[in-house]
Amino acid sequence: MAGKLIPTPSQTVGPFFSLGLDRPEWNDLTVGNPAGERIVIEGRVTDGDGAPVPDAVVEIWQANAAGRYAHPEDQQSDKPLDPNFRGFGRCATDAEGRFHFTTVKPGTVPGRGNSLQAPHINVLLFSRGLLIHLHTRIYFEREAANAADPLLSSIEDPKVRGTLLARREGSGQAGSPPRYRFNIVMQGENETAFLEL
Amino acid sequence: MASDPLPYARPLPGTQPPVLYPDYASTQKRAPKRAPIRLEHTLSETTGPVFEGGWAGPDSTDLTRRHKGAPLGERMILQGRVLDEDGRPVAGTLVELWQCNSAGRYHHQVDQHDAPLDPNFTGAGQAVTNAAGEYRFLTIKPGAYPWRNSPNAWRPAHIHLAVFGPAFVTRLNTQMYFPGDPLLAYDPIFQSTADAEAREWLIAQYDPELSEPEWALGYRWDMVLRGRHATPLDPA
Numbered sequence: 001m002a003g004k005l006i007p008t009p010s011q012t013v014g015p016f017f018s019l020g021l022d023r024p025e026w027n028d029l030t031v032g033n034p035a036g037e038r039i040v041i042e043g044r045v046t047d048g049d050g051a052p053v054p055d056a057v058v059e060i061w062q063a064n065a066a067g068r069y070a071h072p073e074d075q076q077s078d079k080p081l082d083p084n085f086r087g088f089g090r091c092a093t094d095a096e097g098r099f100h101f102t103t104v105k106p107g108t109v110p111g112r113g114n115s116l117q118a119p120h121i122n123v124l125l126f127s128r129g130l131l132i133h134l135h136t137r138i139y140f141e142r143e144a145a146n147a148a149d150p151l152l153s154s155i156e157d158p159k160v161r162g163t164l165l166a167r168r169e170g171s172g173q174a175g176s177p178p179r180y181r182f183n184i185v186m187q188g189e190n191e192t193a194f195l196e197l
Numbered sequence: 198m199a200s201d202p203l204p205y206a207r208p209l210p211g212t213q214p215p216v217l218y219p220d221y222a223s224t225q226k227r228a229p230k231r232a233p234i235r236l237e238h239t240l241s242e243t244t245g246p247v248f249e250g251g252w253a254g255p256d257s258t259d260l261t262r263r264h265k266g267a268p269l270g271e272r273m274i275l276q277g278r279v280l281d282e283d284g285r286p287v288a289g290t291l292v293e294l295w296q297c298n299s300a301g302r303y304h305h306q307v308d309q310h311d312a313p314l315d316p317n318f319t320g321a322g323q324a325v326t327n328a329a330g331e332y333r334f335l336t337i338k339p340g341a342y343p344w345r346n347s348p349n350a351w352r353p354a355h356i357h358l359a360v361f362g363p364a365f366v367t368r369l370n371t372q373m374y375f376p377g378d379p380l381l382a383y384d385p386i387f388q389s390t391a392d393a394e395a396r397e398w399l400i401a402q403y404d405p406e407l408s409e410p411e412w413a414l415g416y417r418w419d420m421v422l423r424g425r426h427a428t429p430l431d432p433a
Binding site for chain 2: 004005006007008009010011012013014015016017018019020021047048049051053055059061063069070071072073074086087088109110111112113117120122124126127128129130131132133134135137151154155160186187188191192193194195196197
């Protein structure tokens with residue numbers, strides 16, 4: 001049963017959130033040199049007109065390369081904690097609605113029952129015009145574990161499912177980390193699959 | 198096999214704002230049209246960033262002493278607790294705050310309101326809650342300001358606060374308002390939450406006990422985050 005108090009209602013971050021939420025260094029989750037494959041995730045946030053959203057902020061939360069979250073509730077003792085990886089990132093969009101993160105590719109994490117969740121990054125989106133933030137997930141295309149992922153396999157429409165898949169971009173410079181594209185379409189055709197958590 | 202994590206409670210109808218609220222014009226092109234996919238909670242939802250250890254930087258709770266001089270306006274203390282639905286304190290979580298100055302202008306290049314900037318006020322702070330879930334800021338009371346949502350629309354005085362809580366699903370971005378503000382009745386952002394009792398949680402209380410004589414007015418404001426379903430093993 002729910003508790004006794006009513007949770008505080010959400011309110012929009014408005015257009016001036018960078019005053020309080022500006023952490024330009026938080027879009028690089030690899031500064032501590034964590035274990036795992038480095039990846040870059042780039043994307044763009046657009047609205048119902050297809051126009052870029054220049055006043056949004058994207059936050060991500062993910063497991064480490066072994067598939068363990070840096071949180072006391074994750075007690076998977078068979079997987080190492082990585083003292084160099086906190087798993088949290090934030091990036092505000094620029095004038096063209098773009099954001100990017102440098103991180104490590106997460107491992108698989110347990111789902112409910114005996115299921116296994118494919119590697120994914122949990123996403124929060126805040127912006128002017130959002131009274132309450134949106135949730136989605138970034139999965140990776142051509143990942144073997146996707147086929148058995150409970151969320152992905154619950155989505156019947158392949159077009160909707162596809163909105164959750166980050167696309168591998170053409171290789172950049174030799175030695176640079178793989179780049180993935182993950183756009184967030186807030187409304188309309190190709191609208192991102194958002195989650196009710 | 199580890200057991201499934203205990204899920205967090207879902208908000209009761211009307212106690213959170215909808216994504217589409219036409220009176221707040223900016224929602225019209227930014228609200229998703231497809232219903233969200235309901236997801237049962239896994240470790241991905243019941244874990245979240247941990248801020249103990251100070252990696253988010255030192256607390257910055259006095260917004261009145263950042264510059265050479267004192268900012269103009271009514272000095273005020275904002276103090277409160279971060280709680281879960283059962284009233285238990287949420288300790289060690291990051292609270293981020295931002296606001297406009299006493300004239301109703303943000304220290305932000307996008308804000309072109311014809312009101313003075315205050316060279317002695319930036320309007321940002323942060324704090325990690327203590328063991329009792331408490332936070333405390335010293336600031337100045339923000340002013341009301343016009344916005345272009347509709348003709349002659351004015352935002353009630355408010356302070357933005359963002360808090361994480363223990364899990365990905367407890368993240369909260371909200372705004373604190375002042376008691377008795379006549380603009381609340383006209384503000385679509387405040388009014389977007391249908392449940393009047395839930396809206397009351399957005400309004401701070403004037404607290405004479407918190408006021409400091411000859412110095413600052415005191416406002417008390419608690420934030421409540423989503424709590425967990427109780428189970429037979431969880432007698433709270």
